[in-house]
Amino acid sequence: MARHEVLRPQAWEWPGPRVLLEERDGKHVRARIDALRRAGFAVGVCFGPTEEDHCPLAGDEGCAAAHGADVVVSSLGLESVEAREALGALRTRLPQLPVLVEADAAAALRWPGLVPRGDRLEPGIGPSELVERVEAAIARESDLHD
């Protein structure tokens, strides 16, 4: 029997707007964390689901870290079934949550439900541009609620 996994929501004991980075490899993650933190965001990092460990969002239990986030930046790609399942679960369970997806244009066209227009980030987006996009997503979301 596969063991159930709980993601500890310790990230969100800290105040401030919260960004959950979903990153498969650590190539850009350090610079992105640094830029987001200096822009005033608390940051949590999820390295994504694997074949063995499915995303808890896709199960009954949900993911406390995703539920507590103000923005999710998904850089898991769209190639793997697990990554698409995680992104689909985010879109379904948390439809109000801004989710920015790092994906090339062809992949976004192939899965438009997962990457709606305006939510796509260019692959390899720089840290300062990422901060701008995150701030814009939060502003857009708060405009919708005002």
Added chain:
Amino acid sequence: MTSPFRSEAQAFRFLLLIAGGTVAVVVAHAFAGTTILVVVCVLAAVAVAAAYLVGRPRVRTLPAAPAHVGPRDERRAVLLLAENVPGRASLAGLRERCDRVLVVAPVDTPALRHWASDVDRAREQARGRMEDAVSRALDARLEASGVVGDEDPLAAVDDALRTFGGDEVVAATSDPQLLAALRRRYAIPVSTA
């Protein structure tokens, strides 16, 4: 509190297993000899323990970090005194990359003293280590202050990050497990001193 079960269905199956084990023990007690009763008891206990351990949730900690605190280009470090007080060379290295340091000395409470509520001496010792480290940091021309923290080093660092902020954690420890736990927990650089 985190539920030890994945779902209500799993909790119900666990309850059924306990009920089945109890019935087996009662039947063995009524109709079999002592040896068989002991074997049934052991088997029932092993089955219940195995079901609990297999179904128990595995906790994966997401590395995370609070927002930067202080002026945008200021770099802060939390210096955790887990066992040692860092030497001058370590502090000089820290000065090269950090503007401010918060020294955190967890209260090192042995279990016996903890149960006897005798934590005052441990707290005083932690304060002494902290003051010693702050003094060394000031000698190394670091802007430094210090606090006595929670007896759990991770909780002590959590508290420090919540109030002081911190762009990196420096742990004065030779405990690889503590270092690994810090690296799993925080999405900022963690190094040793």
